[in-house]
Amino acid sequence: MPHPQSRATAQGGKITSYQSIILFRKFTADQIFTGLEMLPGQHVLICNRDGEIADLVSMADAGDDIESFQGTLSPGFVNAHCHIELSHLKGKIPERQGLVNFVQQVMALREADAETKLASMIQAEQELFTGGTVAIGDICNTTDSIALKMNSPLQWHNFIEVSGFVEAGAEKRFNAAGEIRQQFIQQLSTMPATLSPHAPYSVSEKLFSLLNEHTAGQLISIHNQESPAENDLYEKKSGDFLRLYENMGIDITAFSATGQTSLKSWLPNINKNQTILSVHNTHTSIADVEFIETVTGKEVKDYFFCICINANLYIENSLPPLEMLMNKGCKMVIGTDSYASNWQLNVMEELKAIRKHFPAIPWEQLLRWATINGAMALGLGDRLGSFDRGKKPGILLLSDDKASRLL
Numbered sequence: 426m427p428h429p430q431s432r433a434t435a436q437g438g439k440i441t442s443y444q445s446i447i448l449f450r451k452f453t454a455d456q457i458f459t460g461l462e463m464l465p466g467q468h469v470l471i472c473n474r475d476g477e478i479a480d481l482v483s484m485a486d487a488g489d490d491i492e493s494f495q496g497t498l499s500p501g502f503v504n505a506h507c508h509i510e511l512s513h514l515k516g517k518i519p520e521r522q523g524l525v526n527f528v529q530q531v532m533a534l535r536e537a538d539a540e541t542k543l544a545s546m547i548q549a550e551q552e553l554f555t556g557g558t559v560a561i562g563d564i565c566n567t568t569d570s571i572a573l574k575m576n577s578p579l580q581w582h583n584f585i586e587v588s589g590f591v592e593a594g595a596e597k598r599f600n601a602a603g604e605i606r607q608q609f610i611q612q613l614s615t616m617p618a619t620l621s622p623h624a625p626y627s628v629s630e631k632l633f634s635l636l637n638e639h640t641a642g643q644l645i646s647i648h649n650q651e652s653p654a655e656n657d658l659y660e661k662k663s664g665d666f667l668r669l670y671e672n673m674g675i676d677i678t679a680f681s682a683t684g685q686t687s688l689k690s691w692l693p694n695i696n697k698n699q700t701i702l703s704v705h706n707t708h709t710s711i712a713d714v715e716f717i718e719t720v721t722g723k724e725v726k727d728y729f730f731c732i733c734i735n736a737n738l739y740i741e742n743s744l745p746p747l748e749m750l751m752n753k754g755c756k757m758v759i760g761t762d763s764y765a766s767n768w769q770l771n772v773m774e775e776l777k778a779i780r781k782h783f784p785a786i787p788w789e790q791l792l793r794w795a796t797i798n799g800a801m802a803l804g805l806g807d808r809l810g811s812f813d814r815g816k817k818p819g820i821l822l823l824s825d826d827k828a829s830r831l832l
């Protein structure tokens with residue numbers, strides 16, 4: 426239901442309800458992207474002082490006191506994949522060393538004192554906020570980010586990550602993550618927190634099974650097919666991950682290859698109506714996508730493909746198969762990943778990197794991925810992602826290839 430004050434009434438051909446600049450603000454720009462489409466012709470976006478959208482009207486009906494800008498108005502961005510707790514690793518890990526070296530570096534460098542971590546997270550949050558991000562899907566391995574999120578202007582979905590490739594340790598790992606999740610729920614009672622598998626190469630079948638039972642109907646995240654080695658592991662029990670297990674002293678004698686790609690091997694482990702936020706998908710094939718189609722709407726409620734192009738360039742110097750995913754009608758969203766594998770935490774920079782490497786993809790399409798699709802993926806579609814009446818999506822000005830916040 427729209428707020429009574431937000432309902433426009435035409436009198437003598439003019440909209441009169443939004444006259445009060447004390448109650449309302451009116452914005453226009455060269456273009457308005459609604460979250461779904463770029464509006465043709467000149468329009469004016471009207472919202473109340475809290476940023477709640479009241480209306481979107483033609484210029485002729487907007488009355489006076491309009492704030493006018495050069496550029497494009499857009500709803501706030503949703504960053505569907507981040508690890509805010511790794512913010513202190515900015516600039517610490519060399520680029521283009523491959524995923525296995527990257528994972529080992531993160532494990533070796535992630536410890537730091539609490540003050541350093543919090544100061545880095547505050548800085549990262551500031552960058553996210555000023556860059557136009559309004560909501561984040563955030564991976565949490567620890568409770569480190571709870572203090573930050575207690576007073577945050579951003580909306581967070583916390584994915585409490587579980588890993589462990591040795592079957593025998595599955596229950597212990599699962600219970601430890603469950604305890605972390607309890608702390609998030611107790612201390613951040615308004616924020617959703619769901620357990621999520623880290624990646625197919627780091628979660629045993631037993632652990633997948635525990636997660637599957639526990640997350641029925643929930644939103645979960647997983648790092649999927651980020652490197653070619655992940656498919657090598659499942660198809661042939663070969664490739665670079667064997668080096669990782671050896672270096673970490675993990676005995677994988679009990680693991681046998683499935684002869685299938687990673688995705689075809691792990692996805693059947695999740696079959697209780699979960700919504701899956703599948704992150705990276707750099708080595709996902711058309712056959713994998715067709716496999717996803719056979720379970721979506723049945724064992725799996727919905728499946729979103731999160732693209733973190735700068736992280737792919739940073740870690741592996743590779744590109745995700747965007748044209749294939751788009752042509753297959755996949756639901757795409759945007760993530761920055763963490764400072765460990767990115768030069769910044771800025772959704773606009775992700776869109777610019779995609780535009781640079783995939784110039785044929787329409788800009789409007791990219792904005793949709795960064796706004797309404799991200800909001801839908803995080804279950805925030807009723808509040809964020811578009812300029813529909815009653816939502817409070819944030820209002821951005823996109824100008825000179827930068828995003829800034831108007832509200």
Ligand SMILES: [Zn+2]
Nearest residue numbers: 508648762763
């Ligand atoms: Zn990640």
